[in-house]
Amino acid sequence: MSRGPELIITEKDNAARRIADILSGESAAADRMNDVNVYEWGGKRCIGLSGHVVGVDFPAEYNDWRDVEPVELIDAPVTKTPTQEGIVAALRRLARNASRVVIATDYDREGELIGKEAYELVREVNEDVPVDRVRFSSITENEVQEAFANPDDLDFELAAAGEARQTIDLTWGAALTRFLSLSARQLGDDFISVGRVQGPTLKLIVDREREIQAFDPESYWELTGELAKSSGDPFEARYFYLNDEGNERERVWDEAVADTLTEALAAADGATVDDVTRRTQTDDPPTPFNTTAFIRAAGSLGYSAQRAMSLAEDLYTAGYVTYPRTDNTVYPEDLEPEELIADLGDSPTFGEDAASLLDEDRDIEPTEGDEETTDHPPIHPTGELPAAADLSDDEWEVYELIVRRFFATCADPATWERLRVVALANGEATPIAERADGLAALRDAEDAAKPADLTADGGLRLKANGKRLLEAGYHEVYPYRSSDERIVPDVEVGETLALSGRTTEAKETQPPRRYGQSRLIEEMEKRQLGTKATRHRTIEKLYDRNYVESDPPRPTRLAEAVVEAAEEFADRIVSEEMTAQLEEDMAAIAAGEKAYDEVTEASRELLSRVFDDLTDSREAVGDHLQTSLKADKTLGPCPECGSDLLVRKSRQGSYFVGCDGYPDCEYTLPLPSTGKPLLLDETCEEHDLRHVKMLAGRKTFVHGCPQCKADEADEQEDEVIGVCPDCGEGAASPRDGDGETADAGGELAIKRLRSGSRLVGCTRYPDCDYSLPLPRRGEIEVTDERCEEHDLPHLRIHSGDEPWELGCPICNYREFTARQEGSELQAVEGIGEKTAAKLKNAGVDGVDELKSADPDDLAADVDGVGADTVRDWQAKAD
DNA sequence: GCAAGGTC
Numbered sequence: 001m002s003r004g005p006e007l008i009i010t011e012k013d014n015a016a017r018r019i020a021d022i023l024s025g026e027s028a029a030a031d032r033m034n035d036v037n038v039y040e041w042g043g044k045r046c047i048g049l050s051g052h053v054v055g056v057d058f059p060a061e062y063n064d065w066r067d068v069e070p071v072e073l074i075d076a077p078v079t080k081t082p083t084q085e086g087i088v089a090a091l092r093r094l095a096r097n098a099s100r101v102v103i104a105t106d107y108d109r110e111g112e113l114i115g116k117e118a119y120e121l122v123r124e125v126n127e128d129v130p131v132d133r134v135r136f137s138s139i140t141e142n143e144v145q146e147a148f149a150n151p152d153d154l155d156f157e158l159a160a161a162g163e164a165r166q167t168i169d170l171t172w173g174a175a176l177t178r179f180l181s182l183s184a185r186q187l188g189d190d191f192i193s194v195g196r197v198q199g200p201t202l203k204l205i206v207d208r209e210r211e212i213q214a215f216d217p218e219s220y221w222e223l224t225g226e227l228a229k230s231s232g233d234p235f236e237a238r239y240f241y242l243n244d245e246g247n248e249r250e251r252v253w254d255e256a257v258a259d260t261l262t263e264a265l266a267a268a269d270g271a272t273v274d275d276v277t278r279r280t281q282t283d284d285p286p287t288p289f290n291t292t293a294f295i296r297a298a299g300s301l302g303y304s305a306q307r308a309m310s311l312a313e314d315l316y317t318a319g320y321v322t323y324p325r326t327d328n329t330v331y332p333e334d335l336e337p338e339e340l341i342a343d344l345g346d347s348p349t350f351g352e353d354a355a356s357l358l359d360e361d362r363d364i365e366p367t368e369g370d371e372e373t374t375d376h377p378p379i380h381p382t383g384e385l386p387a388a389a390d391l392s393d394d395e396w397e398v399y400e401l402i403v404r405r406f407f408a409t410c411a412d413p414a415t416w417e418r419l420r421v422v423a424l425a426n427g428e429a430t431p432i433a434e435r436a437d438g439l440a441a442l443r444d445a446e447d448a449a450k451p452a453d454l455t456a457d458g459g460l461r462l463k464a465n466g467k468r469l470l471e472a473g474y475h476e477v478y479p480y481r482s483s484d485e486r487i488v489p490d491v492e493v494g495e496t497l498a499l500s501g502r503t504t505e506a507k508e509t510q511p512p513r514r515y516g517q518s519r520l521i522e523e524m525e526k527r528q529l530g531t532k533a534t535r536h537r538t539i540e541k542l543y544d545r546n547y548v549e550s551d552p553p554r555p556t557r558l559a560e561a562v563v564e565a566a567e568e569f570a571d572r573i574v575s576e577e578m579t580a581q582l583e584e585d586m587a588a589i590a591a592g593e594k595a596y597d598e599v600t601e602a603s604r605e606l607l608s609r610v611f612d613d614l615t616d617s618r619e620a621v622g623d624h625l626q627t628s629l630k631a632d633k634t635l636g637p638c639p640e641c642g643s644d645l646l647v648r649k650s651r652q653g654s655y656f657v658g659c660d661g662y663p664d665c666e667y668t669l670p671l672p673s674t675g676k677p678l679l680l681d682e683t684c685e686e687h688d689l690r691h692v693k694m695l696a697g698r699k700t701f702v703h704g705c706p707q708c709k710a711d712e713a714d715e716q717e718d719e720v721i722g723v724c725p726d727c728g729e730g731a732a733s734p735r736d737g738d739g740e741t742a743d744a745g746g747e748l749a750i751k752r753l754r755s756g757s758r759l760v761g762c763t764r765y766p767d768c769d770y771s772l773p774l775p776r777r778g779e780i781e782v783t784d785e786r787c788e789e790h791d792l793p794h795l796r797i798h799s800g801d802e803p804w805e806l807g808c809p810i811c812n813y814r815e816f817t818a819r820q821e822g823s824e825l826q827a828v829e830g831i832g833e834k835t836a837a838k839l840k841n842a843g844v845d846g847v848d849e850l851k852s853a854d855p856d857d858l859a860a861d862v863d864g865v866g867a868d869t870v871r872d873w874q875a876k877a878d
Numbered sequence: 879g880c881a882a883g884g885t886c
Contacts, residue, residue, distance in 0.1 A: 011884075051886095052884045063879085065879070073880085162883085166881085171881090174880040177881075188879070193881080196882075533884065533885080534883060537883095
């Protein structure tokens with residue numbers, strides 16, 4: 001047997017480094033191999049992978065979408081190939097002479113699969129080396145030592161469960177994605193995708209939109225009044241009644257009833273306290289952060305799911321917080337909250353709060369959530385303190401959130417005093433039912449939502465709910481949850497209160513709200529769609545595929561069409577059932593009750609049946625998708641030919657409005673150069689075109705009707721700034737030879753083109769085509785300063801916060817072209833900006849001159865450059 | 879170029 005070192009393999013570099021530190025007592029030395037860290041100490045070496053270093057795919061002959069029928073993918077072989085070549089090569093090299101291999105990947109299903117992938121790479125180069133598996137759910141001294149003292153075997157069945165998922169996801173996803181894309185002739189970047197996770201997620205969004213569309217608002221009324229003690233602030237109280245089931249209701253669904261109640265309330269001049277209830281309520285501190293809870297909390301601070309995760313990853317990489325992708329909501333046993341709080345207390349920001357937590361005369365027992373898993377600890381600060389200056393504002397805000405959440409989980413519950421007061425409006429002796437014509441009849445006809453008894457006690461009931469914070473508890477350290485009080489004064493039964501400020505508000509029931517990103521992630525988690533590491537990315541993917549727009553995400557017509565097509569022919573791909581079934585099958589494989597082949601074969605069989613139906617409807621599906629795609633891009637009628645005006649993308653990647661009748665109709669309108677256009681439902685009354693919003697992150701703005709904008713631009717007159725150097729007064733030689741003289745007097749003007757771009761051009765265009773470019777963005781200001789050489793005013797550009805000086809447009813253009821020539825040299829490997837400038841000083845302006853120069857002469861003229869270097873450049877420039 | 883899952 002080989003006597004080489006022992007090799008430990010982890011899932012990521014970060015874990016490798018920390019495990020090496022623990023096992024070596026911080027004596028491990030880091031070395032680089034193929035850009036990968038290898039930690040080495042006393043006969044052991046440790047390498048971190050980067051998650052999956054091999055990926056599943058079809059063999060190359062299936063690559064061309066047009067050469068392969070999507071249905072062929074169902075039974076196509078699925079192969080594994082290295083995706084991280086450097087890491088795989090390093091792993092093979094290290095494994096070759098290893099005397100023992102220990103797999104120390106994450107303690108979850110995917111970690112087992114990643115471990116098995118590493119195992120297979122090891123076996124390729126070393127058939128005999130013993131391979132062990134260690135499992136730990138947090139990288140702490142105790143857990144790691146314990147795990148390495150009791151090694152186990154790889155669980156090949158658990159890994160096979162993961163492989164079944166890979167195969168099923170690939171075959172269903174690829175076959176159906178290609179089918180939809182081909183049927184709608186959407187190839188290239190604009191393919192139409194579906195998958196086990198993105199499908200049901202998209203359906204959640206589309207279903208919610210359908211509910212909103214179908215929503216029929218109902219009117220109702222709410223009555224309030226203000227009550228007050230003789231000397232005291234008024235407090236709001238709301239009318240309520242008991243329905244037939246005896247439940248309290250505030251909404252009055254009938255206008256006649258509301259009118260009668262309003263009258264009765266107006267007639268009352270006071271109210272008598274009928275009931276007072278006091279109770280204390282405990283408000284428990286929040287549970288530790290897992291990924292979903294973190295995304296939600298960051299979402300309420302205004303961060304998108306994607307942004308929140310990216311910031312948390314930065315904080316993790318910098319060592320300030322623990323691993324941000326976790327399902328766990330229970331801190332590990334060996335976490336020492338007191339120590340951690342004390343460490344964080346060294347920060348000026350957290351010092352006081354830390355002290356108050358430690359000061360309390362009690363044991364700190366952190367809260368626990370329902371979810372306890374083996375993958376990683378909940379997200380918490382590591383105790384390593386960043387200086388506020390080390391972090392961006394956003395990073396700091398998220399870091400503070402994580403610290404305060406940790407504090408909150410170690411803090412006391414808050415307690416509230418709840419006070420409920422019910423008062424009867426007085427001054428109304430007559431039962432209301434007798435005053436209101438036909439009210440009794442109304443009551444009989446209405447359903448259970450109507451007032452059962454408006455007047456049981458000879459008056460209207462009003463209620464007020466007050467809350468007062470008795471013990472702030474965790475709110476002291478965690479200000480992200482509301483601790484607002486609602487003050488209702490102490491009153492006694494029988495006490496008379498003044499009644500004023502009566503209002504009757506007419507309201508309507510509201511449709512359900514769209515899912516925000518964090519709500520969507522919560523819904524996905526509830527349905528087991530995706531994982532902690534992928535849910536936010538799935539949402540991002542829906543944006544990329546033009547399935548949703550704006551925030552909260554709204555589905556496009558394309559998304560509706562995809563969901564409709566799937567519902568009709570491939571319901572599984574948009575149903576959460578597919579994941580539920582897969583989870584069940586994976587559990588069965590992991591338990592040894594089913595085999596990988598059995599599960600994947602059954603899945604392929606199901607997919608075949610889906611394709612039986614689908615293939616016949618290829619054209620219908622394709623047409624429907626294409627119609628929807630067009631609807632997403634249609635603004636309204638073309639003023640020249642009546643066809644549809646569509647948002648289009650130029651070859652350069654910029655957006656513009658063009659006619660569907662092209663090439664017969666060449667009508668176009670410009671769109672702003674920043675952002676991605678989103679068509680709003682709002683339509684321009686004059687041109688019947690949908691308004692356009694430009695989505696550009698924080699710089700998002702509403703452009704409005706593109707026709708109106710183009711008309712406005714047309715109305716702006718050219719602004720003359722000087723004389724044309726080519727054909728203007730005193731020009732050395734008029735350009736055109738048709739007898740025109742310099743006296744024709746061409747002038748230079750700032751011109752605004754319909755495309756939205758601007759330039760300095762000659763007023764005699766097209767007879768004279770002298771022109772100078774201007775920046776695309778910003779307002780152009782013509783200043784009083786003048787260029788003496790060219791007799792033109794200096795220009796100033798207003799864009800962003802600070803205006804900048806463009807100066808004389810001719811000088812500016814000369815500098816620009818000079819820089820361009822400099823950069824031509826920079827295209828040669830080894831020549832940077834400074835060297836290019838030096839070469840230029842030596843008279844070498846372009847690549848051609850460089851190639852024709854004598855190496856020795858040139859080297860003599862340029863500081864720090866030898867003749868061999870010049871020859872080297874000349875060789876590379878060829 | 880397809881999925882979903884790791885990681886950066």
